[in-house]
Amino acid sequence: MSRAGKQVEWSGAEMISSEMMGRLAEALLSSSPSAIFFTVAALAAGVVAAYLYAPAWGLRRLPGPAAYPLIGHLPLLSKHGPEVFSILAERYGPIYRFQMGRQPLVVVASPELCREVGIKKFKSIGNRSIPSPVRCSTIHRKGLFFTKGSRWQSMRSVLTSIYQPSHLASLIPDIQPYIKRAGGLLRHGEEITFSDLSLKLFTDTIGQVAFGVDFGLTKDKDAAAATVPPSSASSSSPPQAHPPAAAADFIQEHFYATTQLKMDLSGSLSIILGMLVPLLQEPARRLLLCVPGSADRRMEDTNMALRRMLDGIVAERTTQAESDRGKKNFLSVLLNAKESTEDLRKLLAPDYVSALTYEHLLAGSATTSFTMSSLVYLVAAHPEVEQRLLREIDDFGHKDRVPSAEELHNSFPYLEQVLKETMRFFTVSPLIAREAGEDVEVGGYVLPKGTWLWMAPGVLAKDPKQFPDPHVFRPERFDPESEECKKRHPYAFIPFGLGPRVCIGQKFSVQQLKLVAIHLYRHYIFRHSSKMETPLEFQFSIVVNFTHGVKLQVIERNI
Numbered sequence: 001m002s003r004a005g006k007q008v009e010w011s012g013a014e015m016i017s018s019e020m021m022g023r024l025a026e027a028l029l030s031s032s033p034s035a036i037f038f039t040v041a042a043l044a045a046g047v048v049a050a051y052l053y054a055p056a057w058g059l060r061r062l063p064g065p066a067a068y069p070l071i072g073h074l075p076l077l078s079k080h081g082p083e084v085f086s087i088l089a090e091r092y093g094p095i096y097r098f099q100m101g102r103q104p105l106v107v108v109a110s111p112e113l114c115r116e117v118g119i120k121k122f123k124s125i126g127n128r129s130i131p132s133p134v135r136c137s138t139i140h141r142k143g144l145f146f147t148k149g150s151r152w153q154s155m156r157s158v159l160t161s162i163y164q165p166s167h168l169a170s171l172i173p174d175i176q177p178y179i180k181r182a183g184g185l186l187r188h189g190e191e192i193t194f195s196d197l198s199l200k201l202f203t204d205t206i207g208q209v210a211f212g213v214d215f216g217l218t219k220d221k222d223a224a225a226a227t228v229p230p231s232s233a234s235s236s237s238p239p240q241a242h243p244p245a246a247a248a249d250f251i252q253e254h255f256y257a258t259t260q261l262k263m264d265l266s267g268s269l270s271i272i273l274g275m276l277v278p279l280l281q282e283p284a285r286r287l288l289l290c291v292p293g294s295a296d297r298r299m300e301d302t303n304m305a306l307r308r309m310l311d312g313i314v315a316e317r318t319t320q321a322e323s324d325r326g327k328k329n330f331l332s333v334l335l336n337a338k339e340s341t342e343d344l345r346k347l348l349a350p351d352y353v354s355a356l357t358y359e360h361l362l363a364g365s366a367t368t369s370f371t372m373s374s375l376v377y378l379v380a381a382h383p384e385v386e387q388r389l390l391r392e393i394d395d396f397g398h399k400d401r402v403p404s405a406e407e408l409h410n411s412f413p414y415l416e417q418v419l420k421e422t423m424r425f426f427t428v429s430p431l432i433a434r435e436a437g438e439d440v441e442v443g444g445y446v447l448p449k450g451t452w453l454w455m456a457p458g459v460l461a462k463d464p465k466q467f468p469d470p471h472v473f474r475p476e477r478f479d480p481e482s483e484e485c486k487k488r489h490p491y492a493f494i495p496f497g498l499g500p501r502v503c504i505g506q507k508f509s510v511q512q513l514k515l516v517a518i519h520l521y522r523h524y525i526f527r528h529s530s531k532m533e534t535p536l537e538f539q540f541s542i543v544v545n546f547t548h549g550v551k552l553q554v555i556e557r558n559i
């Protein structure tokens, strides 16, 4: 039976016609007080039920598990983590219904359907849905990620110039000193929480690339007291362009803000309400802001503090002459672009500049750091992969020779495979959100305007049809000459998304990840610490993270 065209037009308000209301009123007037009470209670329950179920009604023909009232499928997400989407795809097929509290999603879990959503139907599905944790936070909403329509298009085309290969190549000398500095913190035999160090390193590099600021998170404690030489691209020490105390405060607020964007039932009360009863999210948030110590108050304070600091940095840079700002960091490029035309001046109002710059930090640190930690964790458990990787890195040349962008691309084919296999094995962004801007047909179902469609790269990455033995870590499956790679669907591996809204930082993050891996493996190898849980545990906030971190022992190489 064809499922196309089976959309049902329905809204809670239409259910109760004016004729019915008239009869009801008549009946009520002639009834006893208890009958009136029960009728009103039943009516109220009906209205509540209509409010809760209305969004799911238009999608009821899609397959999917039965949902609990109010909380939908959130208990399944809590129980299985992001793995739940693979379990459900196996059971219900490549397109199914999932309910985040009251909000229904259509999960799309085949390469062909992802192509349909991300590329072919981009005109109808060009924006992202805004999840409950982000709804009340302007600092998160005004970046590229959540802006919509023509504003997104204009901002994206300005930002694209920043990610041109020549610009990325020019960043290598700025980034390398930070990598060297972080590597210098490692000591032979020491047990470390590698994921913490990794997050600090990528926050430091992004601080430099986004603001031209040294956050100093990977500064050796002893060295921190020493004077750092002033900014210079050719210097072997990272430049210093902002008072470290303010930077440290900023980062503390940033880490807090990032980890609080929970997608399950562990977020603040207003975020949870936003998932269950969106109507109540904003009033509840306002109420909770008056309660000292509440998670909402703490988040609001954090967001305000972040905004103040960002606005301060933006205002300070705005008043600087173009020549003093520097040309490379993201913020300066934005401010320089803003001064070039009247249209850009309007488009890049100060609050958008702050949000875009902050987004750079947000999008670039947690994702890249998770991927780096996953790579080191996986390589530590696969000696044959480690041997091959070390050989390739050692063969490149002397330890101090920093590869150029071209060499990173051409001279490290096995590292490229290890990186891709890492991202397949532990996908940091297992779901990619979109929202239908109009009624649209996907996979044979007509989905009403406003439907949340989430592509599932995490499910694709574990599909045995595309990746035989999906639970085996085997970088060679990404060898472009291998049969497995040649046979694979072109959209089976999409850790950075696809189509016009694909990750804008993709090449930048790959460049950084390769630079870090090369530097680390020239000096060290790693082994799992006995303090680390097996298997690794993950938590699902705006991206996936490690619950307890990746704990490793450092072994210095004697070469």
Ligand code: HEM
Pocket (backbone or CB within 6 Å): 118, 144, 145, 146, 156, 359, 360, 361, 363, 364, 365, 367, 368, 371, 428, 429, 432, 433, 495, 496, 497, 498, 499, 500, 501, 502, 503, 504, 505, 506, 508, 509
């Ligand atoms: C391993 C690292 C990273 C991963 C896995 C990753 C993944 C993603 C994914 C899956 C998307 C959604 C794409 C889509 O909707 O089709 C995205 C979007 C985005 N990413 Fe990344 N990302 C990474 C690093 C970065 C970095 C380093 C930056 C910036 C410095 C960045 C900035 C962005 C932005 C701004 C968007 C929104 C693009 C738009 O809507 O036009 N990402 N990323």
